[in-house]
Amino acid sequence: MKGVVMDSPVLDLRQLHDPRIPDTSLEALGKPAERRALRYANPADREEFMAGRVALLYFAASLLDVDPTRLVPDYRCPRCGPGQDHGRPGFMLDGGPAPLALSASRASGWVLLAGVVHAPEELRLGVDLESTGKATFEGFDGVALTAAEKRFLSSIPDQERDSQRARLWARKEAWLKMTGEGLRRNPAGLDVLDLPGLRDVTERALPDGLVAALALG
Numbered sequence: 472m473k474g475v476v477m478d479s480p481v482l483d484l485r486q487l488h489d490p491r492i493p494d495t496s497l498e499a500l501g502k503p504a505e506r507r508a509l510r511y512a513n514p515a516d517r518e519e520f521m522a523g524r525v526a527l528l529y530f531a532a533s534l535l536d537v538d539p540t541r542l543v544p545d546y547r548c549p550r551c552g553p554g555q556d557h558g559r560p561g562f563m564l565d566g567g568p569a570p571l572a573l574s575a576s577r578a579s580g581w582v583l584l585a586g587v588v589h590a591p592e593e594l595r596l597g598v599d600l601e602s603t604g605k606a607t608f609e610g611f612d613g614v615a616l617t618a619a620e621k622r623f624l625s626s627i628p629d630q631e632r633d634s635q636r637a638r639l640w641a642r643k644e645a646w647l648k649m650t651g652e653g654l655r656r657n658p659a660g661l662d663v664l665d666l667p668g669l670r671d672v673t674e675r676a677l678p679d680g681l682v683a684a685l686a687l688g
């Protein structure tokens with residue numbers, strides 16, 4: 472078992488077409504993921520979804536130092552319960568919940584993975600990866616930001632605003648994955664400038680045009 476300091480999750484960033492992400496049958500991803508994969512109309516979207524799931528499966532297996540075939544995905548949604556095709560990622564190991572807190576995010580052909588081994592059951596983790604070019608849209612500030620976040624944006628130089636918007640959005644999604652709510656919660660009511668346990672991912676270099684955030688609580 473790899474030693475992991477509880478409050479410093481292991482992070483891994485991979486390209487979704489990385490040859491280190493093995494070709495794995497849909498079956499290994501579990502029935503709910505198989506059903507979701509088959510619903511994608513665009514084959515490229517299906518492949519990215521599967522590659523992200525496979526990357527997380529192998530990442531979890533390496534953190535636990537077990538063969539990936541021993542892990543059975545079990546995604547839990549706070550609304551729909553266990554065994555879903557969506558929600559918080561998790562795995563069963565030999566019939567019981569694998570002792571892991573996990574989170575994952577895909578953007579622009581990359582997947583960011585985060586995990587804590589032997590996390591206390593209540594530990595929650597959220598990561599989000601965003602492309603600075605794609606995170607925002609016309610009217611974004613109005614629907615996504617709090618008054619304090621808008622003031623922050625108006626206090627910085629124009630040319631930094633788009634990357635800061637993406638950074639704020641990554642923080643919101645990381646936090647909402649950590650709580651499990653996702654975008655069921657109104658992001659414009661969640662101020663992420665200074666929340667305990669929430670931070671930008673700075674410990675590893677990200678490719679140009681990507682920002683990431685991590686929430687632990």
Ligand SMILES: CC(C)(COP(=O)(O)OP(=O)(O)OC[C@H]1O[C@@H](n2cnc3c(N)ncnc32)[C@H](O)[C@@H]1OP(=O)(O)O)[C@@H](O)C(=O)NCCC(=O)NCCS
Nearest residue numbers: 523550557558559560575576577644648651652653654655
């Ligand atoms: C969580 C959410 C904000 C992430 O969306 P995104 O930016 O499009 O995608 P990302 O690649 O960054 O993250 C997706 C990953 O977040 C994780 N995730 C999804 N929902 C999650 C939740 N409720 N709690 C924690 N993690 C969650 C999964 O690992 C998912 O990976 P998958 O696509 O392989 O299933 C968005 O999916 C959401 O708001 N979901 C809640 C609403 C919902 O799921 N409704 C469905 C029926 S209840």
